[in-house]
Amino acid sequence: MAKVDLARRAEIGREKREKTRALILDAGTMLMAERPREAVTIDAVVEAAGVAKGTFYYHFQSIDELAAAVGEKLGESFDAVLGDARRALEDPLKRLSFAFTKFLEKAISDANWARLVVQSSQSRGEYARGVRTNLKADIAQAIVQERVSIRDAELAVDIVMGIWLQVTRGILDRGTRPEVTQQTVESVLRALGASRSDQENAWKKWS
Amino acid sequence: MAKVDLARRAEIGREKREKTRALILDAGTMLMAERPREAVTIDAVVEAAGVAKGTFYYHFQSIDELAAAVGEKLGESFDAVLGDARRALEDPLKRLSFAFTKFLEKAISDANWARLVVQSSQSRGEYARGVRTNLKADIAQAIVQERVSIRDAELAVDIVMGIWLQVTRGILDRGTRPEVTQQTVESVLRALGASRSDQENAWKKWS
DNA sequence: TGTCATATTGACTAAATAGTCGATTTGACC
DNA sequence: GGTCAAATCGACTATTTAGTCAATATGACA
Missing domain, CATH: 1.10.10.60 (Homeodomain-like)
Incomplete structure (x- = not known):
């Protein structure tokens, strides 16, 4: 009773x-x-x-459901890596450079994370949606502000993500050197057609 | 008998x-x-x-052996796509632009080829070795000639391959527009830090 | 200590997959 | 048409994997 x-x-x-x-x-x-x-x-x-x-x-219920949970956790880790510093940055190119740098640094310090990112990038959408959405917003804003010469936001997103993923793979396969992160970010900004001053500015302290 | x-x-x-x-x-x-x-x-x-x-x-003997054969055939298709025009080009940046353009055009006209390229890029080495080797040679030469500002050839290879693979994925996922190929090549040259004149020249007729 | 909702277990069936091998077919040549 | 080496077939066994479920364990609380 x-x-x-x-x-x-x-x-x-x-x-x-x-x-x-x-x-x-x-x-x-x-x-x-x-x-x-x-x-x-x-x-x-x-x-x-x-x-x-x-x-x-x-x-x-299935491996797919587990995969979805893994993807969700990975998505949350992206936010965690960025902290709330990202939101504080008003400049879209600085936001982009900041996030890119953080992601590469995370990949360097956490090989398992990097491996998961690379593997997940193969499967359609899922996790990447969040990253892609944010990235596209930043790039679209940069385009509107005429800060980059590239015009096609979708193409620009592919270019930035491609560099990110492949450089991450490179870090896994061949290790890294201290300058790689900075050089990669500079290369990304050049790829987008950022002005010379933006190329220098965006890398400077995010504060 | x-x-x-x-x-x-x-x-x-x-x-x-x-x-x-x-x-x-x-x-x-x-x-x-x-x-x-x-x-x-x-x-x-x-x-x-x-x-x-x-x-x-x-x-x-096994799926692995079949996969190796598929990879080899894919490797040969790279040469076929380029024809012998590639060898004729002396300028490393023109060679790179030429090959990049051909590969994107092939991906646009042959979705199955594009899919195979993207899938194969995941598995270690194998097929990509040939492409990577050629690409690295071109980039190394461009670095020696001081035609690009990037210094790390290995990093440069990752950047170019990353753009290639992700833009190829984009073509598969979201289709393409006529200008995408040219814009992508321009972006690659900018990423490497090619001079403005090289950015314009490399795109011009390969003849 | 006993109760009981919840969580965990692992044996079980069914299906998918790998790998083997003797039987059969093929087709150029005589 | 007969011969025979090479090539093909598909049934078979063994192993792996998915998915189920009755039995058992857990542990906070009365």
């Missing part, structure tokens, strides 16, 4: 649930960093996570 | 062999254009090729 607090019960469950879910999510993140999601099996995930197969299905 | 010409027999076999091998190779090429090789199964290949499974193993 005990009066059981069902709401409390559910909450307890949710906490325990979150721990295991995080275990699976971490394992999935690791595996999806090192191979395409199509090659990530549920068996591999549960073994890496150290849980039973049934537990996987208790938390996720 | 007929005197059978064994050498002739073998030759006949080789011809028949080549036909079936090509069938399998084409099927593999198609499948590897639309998904990562890790997701291409032997069953899928033999079904697409219309041959029995045993026949696959008669021609290839």
Whole structure:
């Protein structure tokens, strides 16, 4: 007859649930960093996570759902990497340079993150949407302000993202040197056709 | 007791062999254009090729061997796309612009080729080595000639390849417009830090 | 300590995939 | 038409993977 607090019960469950879910999510993140999601099996995930197969299905319906969760977490990491400094920058080219620099620095310091970024870039949309959207907004603004000579925002986004992804791959494959980040950003600004002064300014302290 | 010409027999076999091998190779090429090789199964290949499974193993030891053959064929297609015009160009920046233009045009006219290029770019080395090697040679020469401001050839290669691959993806995902090719090449030259006159010259007729 | 909603387990079936191999077909040549 | 080496076939076994579910464990709380 005990009066059981069902709401409390559910909450307890949710906490325990979150721990295991995080275990699976971490394992999935690791595996999806090192191979395409199509090659990530549920068996591999549960073994890496150290849980039973049934537990996987208790938390996720499929590998696709896990992949979506991994993608969402990656998306959040982008915001985390940028902090709130990004929003404070009014200049679109400074915002772009700032984000680009932060992403490269993150890739240098966290190879697994870099690997996940590169792998995720293959699969349609998903995670990249957020990055792409922000990037496009910055570039569109720069175009309106006539700060860049390139006219096609969509093309400009591809160019910037292409450089980002491939340089990230290069860092993974061949390591890096201290100047690479700055040189890459300079190259991005040149690619967009930024003015010489913008090329120098954008790199200067984001403050 | 007929005197059978064994050498002739073998030759006949080789011809028949080549036909079936090509069938399998084409099927593999198609499948590897639309998904990562890790997701291409032997069953899928033999079904697409219309041959029995045993026949696959008669021609290839594994999917990896098939993938290598596909990669080799792709590598040859690069040479074919360029023709021998490339060798005739002495100017490294013109060579680069020429090849870049041809590759983009090919991607526009042959979506399957573009898909295969993009998919192949994920897997380590293999096909890309040839492209990368040529590209690096051109860029190194341009650096020596002080035609570009960028100093790090390896970084420059990543930048050019990144733009190439991502713009190719863009063409696949969002189609293209006539000016995209030219604008992209201009952007690549700017990214490398080519002089204004080189930016204009390199685009002009390759003759 | 017993209760019970929640979470976890792992054995199980079904399906997909890899790889093998003896039987059969093919086709140029005699 | 018969021969035979090469090529092809497809049924077969073994292994991997997906997905299910009844049984069990967990742990806060009465």
